[in-house]
Amino acid sequence: MAARSKPVSSATGPANSRGKPTLRTIADITGLAVTTVSRALANAPQISIETRNRVRQVALDIGYSPDRAAQRLKTGRTNVIAVLLEPHEEILGYGTSVMAGIAKALQGTPYHLIVMPNFLNSANIDAINYIIRNSMADGLIFSRTEPLDPRVMLLSENGFPFVTHGRTELATAHPFVDYDNFTFACEATRQLIAKGRRRLALISGPAGYTFAGHIQHGFMTAVREAGCAYEILSDIDLDSPAGAIRDRIRRRYAEKDSPDGFICGGEVCALATITGMTDCGLTLGLEYDIVAKQTSQLLSAIQPRVGTIYEDLTATGEHMGRILLRRIAGSTEFNELQLLLKPDLPFETQPVSAAD
Amino acid sequence: MAARSKPVSSATGPANSRGKPTLRTIADITGLAVTTVSRALANAPQISIETRNRVRQVALDIGYSPDRAAQRLKTGRTNVIAVLLEPHEEILGYGTSVMAGIAKALQGTPYHLIVMPNFLNSANIDAINYIIRNSMADGLIFSRTEPLDPRVMLLSENGFPFVTHGRTELATAHPFVDYDNFTFACEATRQLIAKGRRRLALISGPAGYTFAGHIQHGFMTAVREAGCAYEILSDIDLDSPAGAIRDRIRRRYAEKDSPDGFICGGEVCALATITGMTDCGLTLGLEYDIVAKQTSQLLSAIQPRVGTIYEDLTATGEHMGRILLRRIAGSTEFNELQLLLKPDLPFETQPVSAAD
DNA sequence: CGATCCATTTAAAACGTTTTCATCATACGA
DNA sequence: TCGTATGATGAAAACGTTTTAAATGGATCG
Structure with a gap:
């Protein structure tokens, strides 16, 4: 309980050179070690419940939020899902609808959505190479597949998690959501x-x-x-x-x-x-x-x-989001990674899909 | 020129624990210090021209690309421009057109564009707080201003660089592009x-x-x-x-x-x-x-x-992008940060604007 | 010939996390 | 009383950069 020897600085207020509070700031205030603070905020089981609460309270008080760059550097995870957006997809809100659905699926997860517009004349494949090389995201969503889609091939080869809107005719199975x-x-x-x-x-x-x-x-x-x-x-x-x-x-x-x-x-x-x-x-x-x-x-x-x-594009987006999260979590069960949505027809019932 | 004592590892191939080549990999191969490699790639003036070329060549050969997370952590810069996208803006490609323009303005700069969709019911101001707190971007672009826009106030107070599509009636001037x-x-x-x-x-x-x-x-x-x-x-x-x-x-x-x-x-x-x-x-x-x-x-x-x-929305986007870059670079000259675009009318000439 | 300067290069610290491996009481069974 | 399990905490290393401060080895100069 008692703080051992430690160079307690001012022990109050933000101590960061850039002005933002860090784990170190909280550590100084509470008299705990940075390690402990990190664990407390991550809800690690080994930290006592009182310490955990105290740390959380201080974090809240001083308005701490973790440095995403540092987290990324350390863990190698970005907590970002990228969507490839192409100009024509916007006509009448294709992009909006799908993205709204994805955002819905991501709600409550640590992931958040970024959209990479693919305007400039660069080929689509370049954008994907860019995302992989620069670790811009943990997963990728895109649409308008071709039967032998080179993007799908590239991503599959690299083991990069992705979901497409649309099927392909490639030999290797991959996660998709498609409309019939x-x-x-x-x-x-x-x-x-x-x-x-x-x-x-x-x-x-x-x-x-x-x-x-x-x-x-x-x-x-x-x-x-x-x-x-x-x-x-x-x-x-x-x-x-x-x-x-x-x-x-x-x-x-x-x-x-x-x-x-x-x-x-x-x-x-x-x-x-x-x-x-x-x-x-x-x-x-x-x-x-x-x-x-x-x-x-x-x-x-x-x-x-x-x-x-x-065709319900928002539902499509939501399914894609959910499937991608499953994929990132490690699933390789294609019966829960692939989904074919049936048109709403008057005299047929919508088949229950594999995904919830 | 000669490499001093240095623990040269295998001196070839990617040496990263995650599989990707790093500055260290290049340093090992060339026998140079990490510092030198970093500077060579950054085109620092103090590095001899031969060293610079050699380093660049090796970097190219092994397919090196810098770790954005590490760069961000060290420099505090994200090299990202964020656009706030709202659902209604997509109708008939508002979003597309503007984003295409921004992308054009960012071409050839180290910046790239991400789009933060603002769907979920969260208020707009939350999205901005989120971006500031998490250092998601170096600058922000958004549209549909209100006369007393709280987003503009928040960003101005925090000194966060931004450009709006639309004016406000706030006392403090801010960068904008607007259509008359x-x-x-x-x-x-x-x-x-x-x-x-x-x-x-x-x-x-x-x-x-x-x-x-x-x-x-x-x-x-x-x-x-x-x-x-x-x-x-x-x-x-x-x-x-x-x-x-x-x-x-x-x-x-x-x-x-x-x-x-x-x-x-x-x-x-x-x-x-x-x-x-x-x-x-x-x-x-x-x-x-x-x-x-x-x-x-x-x-x-x-x-x-x-x-x-x-109304040319792509041009608007391009202007916003350019203005934001100026703002990030430190400009506070509002005559080059504000731009009012005139409708293309048959009998009036389009006034030449301050921005190129 | 020693001091000074320049052009290159380098070592080491730092950015803010997470994680591995210790450390330390305290309690417990023998 | 002694080892030992247990529950909580901490020190330090690492992630891959950039940057500050220093070093090296000539060349130049008085």
């Missing part, structure tokens, strides 16, 4: 067919991404099964600026016969399609219909109603 | 008046924000100067979901006489206004017109044309 875009596209197509539409068109994600392939596959499946005419508008995609989509539609169907049903992978895309068709003198709900994937409220302002199938 | 929303609103209103519109309505930003006040002020100024009828739709704003805006418009003007001109602070807002008015059987360009602030390409898909006045 095949089923989405099937169902969207069937809804149009049910409305009597027989000449269908697809505007999907940019070629090369896994999810775009799934959408196309689902579309083809439903279209063949009904035996109706179709086209895939492969020279425009979700990421195109609204104006470009509109122009493309207008020019394409100004003279030529147009489809009477569109499947759109996104909301801005649907909107632009409508205005392009209007340019051609064609009216939504009359000459044609649209079914689009919905991730925000934008289309609720559009009239007449566009058919929508919902 | 007063002029924007004046001009937008005048454009409607020039089209012969005489019953005008404003849908502006959420009350409480500085920029919303400026818009309202500009609107009132132009409206009074022309002596026309007006209303301010204060129960809906930019941040409202599109569906809510549409409903609000529809219900309000279903029976009652509607305005013949709208000033909209944002694009989704303009879109929702159009559909709401369509619900009432009123046609854009015929019974009414709209002038909106444009920050993306969304409205380019809308027909007939909505009047727009452009």
Whole structure:
């Protein structure tokens, strides 16, 4: 209990050269050793309950908070989760929704979220190399996977914990959360067919991404099964600026016969399609219909109603966050690290997933 | 030149307990002292040119990159710029555009950008306290200032470098970049008046924000100067979901006489206004017109044309980044730390600003 | 030839933690 | 009474940098 010999400085107030209180400050005030203070704050079992309380109280009083840099240096852990954010993902809040979900999953953990914007022309793979080399984070989340995604390969090789939004076709399994875009596209197509539409068109994600392939596959499946005419508008995609989509539609169907049903992978895309068709003198709900994937409220302002199938991006983010924490904690059980979310369809029940 | 006595270990390969090469590894290989290696990599003038080159070469060969945690601990600098991101800012890529600009400004500097999402219900001020206490960054950027913004006060008191997007009415000056929303609103209103519109309505930003006040002020100024009828739709704003805006418009003007001109602070807002008015059987360009602030390409898909006045958010971000770097470097010259951007108007020339 | 200076290089301390290994009472069983 | 387990605390080393102060060995100079 009694302090042994120790160079007690002023024994009060912040004693740090930079002005911030440190473990040393608390040690001086309480007359304990730095070791003990560190342990008390870490809730180590060996520290007596009184000491622990006293230390915590002093820490609170002087407004102590641990130096993250020192902790990082010593432990090698950063307590940071990084999200790779790409420009196009922001359109209509993709990034926001996902990040909100991740933040939710991280709440109450020592981890916090940083977002690494990937704007400058640097390839995506550079950003990942940068994060690994500089130990910027303990785990990584990113989206828009490709079937043979080099990012996934790089991270897997390095044993760096990560979760993707989207599957790959790589041989080595990895943690992911994905939306069943095949089923989405099937169902969207069937809804149009049910409305009597027989000449269908697809505007999907940019070629090369896994999810775009799934959408196309689902579309083809439903279209063949009904035996109706179709086209895939492969020279425009979700990421195109609204104006470009509109122009493309207008020019394409100004003279030529147009489809009477569109499947759109996104909301801005649907909107632009409508205005392009209007340019051609064609009216939504009359000459044609649209079914689009919905991730925000934008289309609720559009009239007449566009058919929508919902993808919950915040839930996706939350799942990704939780899975990443599991991965960092050491789990390699892929049945709790992989999750395929089903579209909310009227007549199917949402299958219970592996993750809670 | 000759290595004195030194415990040369294996003198090759990474010697770090964690597997990564450190300054020590390079020192062992070259036979130099750690100090010298550190200086060589920092381009210190006192190191001979040959030594410098040799060290750099070895560093490159073994793939050395400095431990950020150790650098942070020693220097107290983080080399990080933080951006506070709020959910609503993502709508139509506000966040993206600004961040792309900041990233551009940071290119080639040792700084890199992290984004702290501010989702969870925690008040904004908590996020800032957190950043200061934990030394998460060397500087901070955030937006949507209030006239008496508590965040600005807190940061100013703590001497923490920051730049805001938006002015305040606080007594103490601080670095900012702002768009001249007063002029924007004046001009937008005048454009409607020039089209012969005489019953005008404003849908502006959420009350409480500085920029919303400026818009309202500009609107009132132009409206009074022309002596026309007006209303301010204060129960809906930019941040409202599109569906809510549409409903609000529809219900309000279903029976009652509607305005013949709208000033909209944002694009989704303009879109929702159009559909709401369509619900009432009123046609854009015929019974009414709209002038909106444009920050993306969304409205380019809308027909007939909505009047727009452009705000360049990427440029804003770039200016904020540059100003923050100046501030961190120690500048207190407010004439190079504050910047008011003028809307791009047809008949006025853009005033050359203080910042490049 | 000794003092002085310059250009390089180095040793060692420090940044604030965590962790390994002791230390020290006290209590306990024999 | 003596070893020994036990429960609480402490000293010191380490993480990988940067920085202060010092050393080294010529070259220059009076």
